[in-house]
Amino acid sequence: MEVRPRHRYKDIRISGGAKAHLGDTYHLGLDDPLRRLPYAVEAPFNSYHRQHEPTCLPETRVDVLREIYDWANGEDERCIFWLSGMAVTGKSTIARTFSREYFERGSIGASFFFSRGDGDISHAGKFVASIAVQLASSVPTLQRSICDAVSKDNNIATKGLRDQWNELIFRPLSQLNASSVPSSFIIVIDALDECEGENDIRSILQLLAEAHSLGTVRLRVFLTSRPETPVRLGFRAMPGIIHHDLVLYHVPRTSVDHDIATFFRAKFREMRDEFEDLPANWPGDDKVERLVQRADGVFIYAATVCRFIKGDGQWLPQDLLDLVLLGAGSSQLPEWERNVPSKSPTWELDGIYTQILQRSFDKIQGGRDKDRLSQTLKQVIGSLAILAEPLPAANLANLLQIRPEVVNLRVWHLQSVLNVPQNPHHPVWLLHPSFRDFLLDEQRCHDQSFWVEEKQAHRTLMESCIRLMSSSLKQDICGVDGPGALVTGIDNSRIAQCLPLEVQYACLYWIQHLHKSGVQLCDNDQVHQFLKEHFLHWLEVLCWLGKLSKGIYAITLLESIALTSDCPDLYAFIHDMKRFALYSRVGIEHAPLQIYCSALIFAPTMSIVKGWFEHQIPRWMQRLPEVEMHWNALLQTLEGHSESVNAVAFSLDGKMLASASYDKTVKLWDAGTGAALQTLNGHSNLVMAVAFSLDGKLLASASMDKTVKLWDANTGAALRTLNGHSGTVNAVAFSPDDKVLASSSDDKTVKLWDAGTGAALRTLHGHLHRLNAVAFSPDGKLLASASHDMMVKLWDARTGVVLQTLCGHRGWVNAVAFSPDGKVLASSSDDKTVKLWDASTGAVLQTLNGHSYSVMAVAFSPDGKVLVSASIDRTVKLWAARTGVALQTLYGHSGWVMAVAFSPDGKVLASSSGDKTVKLWDAGTGAALQTLMGHWDAVKALAFSPDGKLLASASRDETVKLWDASTGALLQTLKGHSYRVKAVAFSPDGKVLASSSDDKTVKLWDAGTGTALQTLKGHWDAVKALAFSPDGKVLASASADKTVKLWDASTGAVLQTLKGHSGAVTAVAFSLGGKLLVSASRDERVKVWSADRGAALQTLKVHPDRVRAVAFSPDGKVLASSSDDKTVRLWDARTGAVLQTLDVDAVCKSLSFSDDGTFLESDRGMLLTSSHSLGEVYSGRGLSRDIFIKDQWVTRGMEDILWLPSEVRPCCAAVYGSVVALGNGSGRLSILEFTF
Structure with missing residues (x-):
């Protein structure tokens, strides 16, 4: 019989070295990594909550069980046994029987019984982890491998099902030594059709099918479900015949009736033992036979009838049995029941349910107001019927605002159809879905006192x-x-x-x-x-x-x-x-x-x-x-990749988004919510491109590892790897019929592959340099390719013959895309343009100008009216495809924009960037980003004036801007540099501002008027850093030409050129007295110089990463340096010994000591050096005295107080007291002020 439970088991605690037994699972000790895995305690067949659920009685289900046992014990290579059947046919009871039998034989590795709407066992969220925990308990030799996987990645249970399965199940099983473990394990999964999410059902089936490929052990999977479409399609999609089907409704009716009769007799025997007044031969074969006929092959009818007849002691079993056996039309039945035809297949079951409800109602009436009682009863059972997940009675009472004792009374008298646990903290649930169907169907629930109008x-x-x-x-x-x-x-x-x-x-x-x-x-x-x-x-x-x-x-x-x-x-x-x-x-x-x-x-x-x-x-x-x-148009930002995101693509239904990254992974995202769904690992080098097949089943990725990989888009399973290219594969595209996959490579070729088998079909030669992109025309007849040779080629996709070569770009061609009607081809190039070509003649239709750097990607909207382009200039531009008019420019990325894609409905635009993010934009609003305070390109440096009244910002847009720090008002825009401005510094009196640039010059400005005072020339490469001497008379500049220059700040004359570094000099600072100068270089050296003589006094080897800033302590005995490794280090200036290492979780680009030497002032805030004396070696986290700016947080002390969205996250910052300035890679400048 099938009586499916719905439970929840809450808040298990295991202290010390205690051992807890959960179903067939053990957790050992507080430090056991298995404790970190989310575990569905009600999932195993023998969990506490399932202890009263029945198994098949002896001599019942004999034929079905024999077939299952033969499969489990035999040599059948099919690793999955699928028992399917309609509702109420007893699948779960068979599954419990099989599980118990093989558990006692020591062969059950794990079990998971799904139940719709029942918390943790209604979805796949804890499926893999729960199976892993049980396997670790059942197979001790597996425990170490599974624990190692958890220790290696504490977040493994948050990954997609594929990643979880590989790390927690498949890899540990594949590493087993066959001689040290049982020859086979069995996993039992019941009611898979009740798992939420069709994609998860298909994923589970795909993962289970991999049991076939395990070489060291034999893994068998026994699975039950209704014959629902997702399950059937999941099995159909599996390669080869790897499952065994048994359909319960094909079992002979005589066998089923025999089993139901056996069940009735066993239950009546129990009642005779419990009720001493019942005759020894009660109720007799005739009544049992009549009950079997009424059951009509439905086991849940038999189970419900027996619970009803047993009752709760207030009614005699004989009387209740006679009530059940009263036929339709009997004068002893209510009028409504006598007049209802008994042709419905659920007639008998509906009658039992009605009797149960009527009896429970009669028990609690007690002469009180019938209508009020009826309404309360209906509210309780109606809620139980439609709850999205079950609740304990007390919680349900609180939700409905009914006194708990009233709810308890109502459910207590309905134990024939409800599971009412003794523990009040456990949920009440319907014993079978058929009771819900009955309550909600007016044609079945004829007594209006109990019919639940679903909408109400x-x-x-x-x-x-x-x-x-x-x-x-x-x-x-x-x-x-x-x-x-x-x-x-x-x-x-x-x-x-x-x-x-x-x-x-x-x-x-x-x-x-x-x-x-x-x-x-x-x-x-x-x-x-x-x-x-x-x-x-x-x-x-x-x-x-x-x-x-x-x-x-x-x-x-x-x-x-x-x-x-x-x-x-x-x-x-x-x-x-x-x-x-x-x-x-x-x-x-x-x-x-x-x-x-x-x-x-x-x-x-x-x-x-x-x-x-x-x-x-x-x-x-x-x-x-x-x-x-x-x-504005920006909907959300997706973060998760650890390196540049090179490509992005939507699935055909628009529900999923794929991104490819330099971090060697492909990520799948929920396009509606931005939630990360899966991370696909497998490539051994940068992933350059990604594409969905048009039917949404396959995902292709291209990599610098010279391969193309095909993945199951729903499960994330790696299907095959296509080898053949001899260089980086930069692009992939499916043909419109999904039969052919095209890939282009650094090896100057395009390869065509059979998308179904992975077989190489053809290699297209003709380009003179590496290929960057490839695209099919909508009808699949043409193939376009783009190359570093500045050409676009059009090929016959069937024959591989070159039809046309399109010349016109004056730089590398990075991308190509066909319009939806196939008449126009768009290409984008390093020459900063997008070109539109007539796809049939090859004539140039238009050239779109507007980007200031290389255009990396191009795409048409699904209706063909809009063209979108992405550029190294950090922008996305939308154009009218017919006229070439620029419609909109989207700002927000702080790095190169590498790829763009429209959703299939054209409403959402995705862009991916070197800033490690994917951004989703509303493509239909026309709402452009408003102009905010800042620059039109990345802010590279910020500095407050000594009195904190002015803020200077330097940008890649070749300008310096001066702002009123108290109001944020723009005071001056200083123009004059001819290339990116890298650094700004105020003189000690705040009257002069110095700026340096990649144009190899330093400029001095009047900070009050913005007037250009002088241009200092002498460096032959970019000037990276600036520092004024304490008296303001000397300006030091550090350059990529490996030198430091000292200038007379009033005349602009070069005083000295300090040589000695073997790499670009990135930081420079004076000592408090101005007699010493310290410089840092990419050669990983810090040098101390005599500012008067220009002589190198000492050379220290410091950080392994680029040093960004240096500073002397007031007494000149200590040096501070900051690095790209997000640390600040303090050094003994005489010996070069490390005194302290402060972990600051940010790259500090300026440093200076407080007057007493106990604090370091940085562009990110104040750092406490330590309570230790500077003569002691100490490593620890740098404590901010007040405000400190980390990469993603504004902090106070050790407390994070304000999270920074990526659009304002700083690539440079400045702090003056309680005022914080943040410069973003997009050019945005944000000023915040705090009260502390």
Whole structure:
């Protein structure tokens, strides 16, 4: 029989060296890496919650079990046994029987029983980890390998199913020594069709199928499910015949009836033992036979009838049995039941359910108000029928605002159809889905007292959820009291204490119930009022629960509901909520209280959410940075790659986004929420390109390792590796029919491959240099290729014959793309242009000018009306494809933009960049980024004047700007340099500003008027750094020409040229008295010089990375240096010994000691050198005295207080007291002021 449970097992704690037995799983000790894996405790067949679930009685299901046992024991090479059958056919009971049998034989490695809507066992989130934990317990020799995998990557359980399976299951199994372990293991998976997410179901099947390839051990998988489409398609997609099918409804009816009769007799025997007054021959063969006929092959009917007849002691079993056996039309039945025809296949089952409900209602009436009792009963059972996941009775009572004792009474009398656990902290759940179907179907549930009108039930639950959230939610609901507190830093028990299950449920599912209720929204209704009061609080809860992605999908659903309702104000609010959540996602999902800090602070001025909740911004923010007026085209930024992102592509359905990176990986993202789905590892070098097949099943990636890899786009499984190129593969493209894959390479060739088999079809020769891009025409007849030889070639895709060579670019051609109708070909080049060509004649139609550097990528919108281009100039440009008119320029990346792609519906544009991010843009709003304070190219240096009143910024745009530090107003733009400006420095009296540039010059400016005073020439390469002597009379400049020059600051005369470094000099500083000078170089040396004589006094070998800044202590005995390794080191200036190493989590580009030598002032803030004397060697984290700017955070002391979005994250910074200036690679300049 199949009676599927729904449980949750909460907050297990194992202290000291204790051993806990969870199902068939052991956890040992506090330091056991297995404890770090998320484990679904109710998943194993023998978990505590499943202990009362039945197995097949002796002499039942004999034929089915014999076939399964023969497969398990035999030599059948098919590694998966799929037992399929419709609902209520007993699949789970068979699975429990099989599991118990082979558990006792010592052959069960792990089991996972899925259950729809039942928390951890309703989805695949903990599937692999739970199997791994059980295997580690069942097979001790596996434990070390699995523990090693967890220790190697603490976040392994957050990766995609493919990565988890490879590291936690497949690799450990493949490393087993066959002589030291049992010859075979069995994994049992029940009700796979009840796993949420069709893609996850297919992924699980793909992973399980790999058991076939294990060489050292034999892994068998016994799997049950309904014959649902995802499961059937998953098996169909598997190569070869690797599974054994057994369909339960093909089992002879006589065999099924025999098993049901055996079940009835066994249950009646138990009742006779329990009820002494029952006759020894009760109820007799005739009644058993009649029950078998009524069961009609449905095991759940038999199980439900037996529970009903056994009752709760208030009714005699004989009377209840006679009630069950009363036929349709009997005068003893209620009138409604006598008049209903008994032709429905569920008639008998429906009758039993009705009797159970009526009896429970009669028990609790007690003469009280019938209508009120009926309504309460319906509310309870109606809620149980539609809950998205089960709740304990007390939590359900709190959600419905019904007294707990009332709910307990209602469910207690329904134990024939409900599982009511003795432990009040465990959830109540329906014993079988058929009871839910009965309650919600008016044609089956004929008694209106019990029929649950589904939409009304959802509305009731929705209103209950909103009511509960309104009374429970508040800021900092978990009481962490720190704006930078991380989700990973809060214990699960704290979350459970502060967020009871009913509150968690309400937050997760209120919009789902709203949607299913069919309620029409309107302005200022209860939904609108709730959001205006508690939106941020709700978002905070989702972040603590790790469910922000689910929340974003819920907001999208809510937006769609509002769109079809008459509620313009509410719709605008919801749309703004979505933009707010997407934009701030990266920060708030890790540090939820940044909702009230970073998310509000950096939201646009006119954001509805910001306007409504601005009062919740912390009071320690005295001055907010300048932000856009409205939401611009940037939807969100995806972070996760550790190196430049070279390529990006959408799947055909637009739900998935793939990115390829120099970090040797391909990442798959949820395009709707920005959540990272999987990381595909396999390439041994940089990944250059990525492309989806048009049917969405395959993903191709190209790499510097000279290979192309094909992956299953749904599971992330590596399918095959295509070898043949002799150089870096730079591009891949599928033909429109997905039969052919084209790749282009540094080896000057294009190769065509059979996409199904991986066989090489043809190699196209003709280009004179490396190839950068390849693209098929929409009809698949043409193939275009782009090369360093400055040419585009058009090939016959079938024959490989060159049809045309398009010449016209004056630089490398980096990309090509066909318009959707195939009539136009676009190409982009290092010559800073995009060209449009007639694809049939090869004539140049237009040349699009506008980018200031190489154009790396080009793409058409799906409707062909818009062309998009990406450039090294850090911008994305949109053009009218027909006229060539520039429509929009998107700013935001702080590195080269390497690739662009439209979503299939044309609404979203993705761009990838050297700044290690992927950005998603709204392609349809036409909302350009507003001009903010800053430069139009990267800010390279910042400096406050000595009195803090002025701020100078230097940029790649060849200008220096002077700002009023107190207001942010632009005072002057200093023009004169002819190339990137790298450094700025104020004279000690603040009257003169010096700037240096890649144009090899230093310029002196009047800081008050902006007048150019002098241009100092003499270096023959870029000038990297500047420093004034303490008296302001001498200016030192450090250059890539390996020298330091000392200049007379008043006359501009060269005083000395200091030579000795063998690499570019990157930093320079004077001692307090001005007698000594220190310089640092890329030769990894620091030199100390006599400022008067120019003589080198000492040479120190310091950081292994580039040194960015140097400084003398006031007494000249200590040197400080900062490096790209994000450390600051203190050295004995005489001996060169390291005194301290401070880990600062940022690259400091300027350093100077405080007057007493106890602090270091840097461009990122103040650093405490140590409580140790400087004569002692000490390593540790550099403590900020007040404000300090790390790469992603503004900190105070050791506390993170403000997360910085990538759009404002500094490549340079400056701090003066409580004022912070941040210069971004995009050119944006942000000034913030704090109260401390």
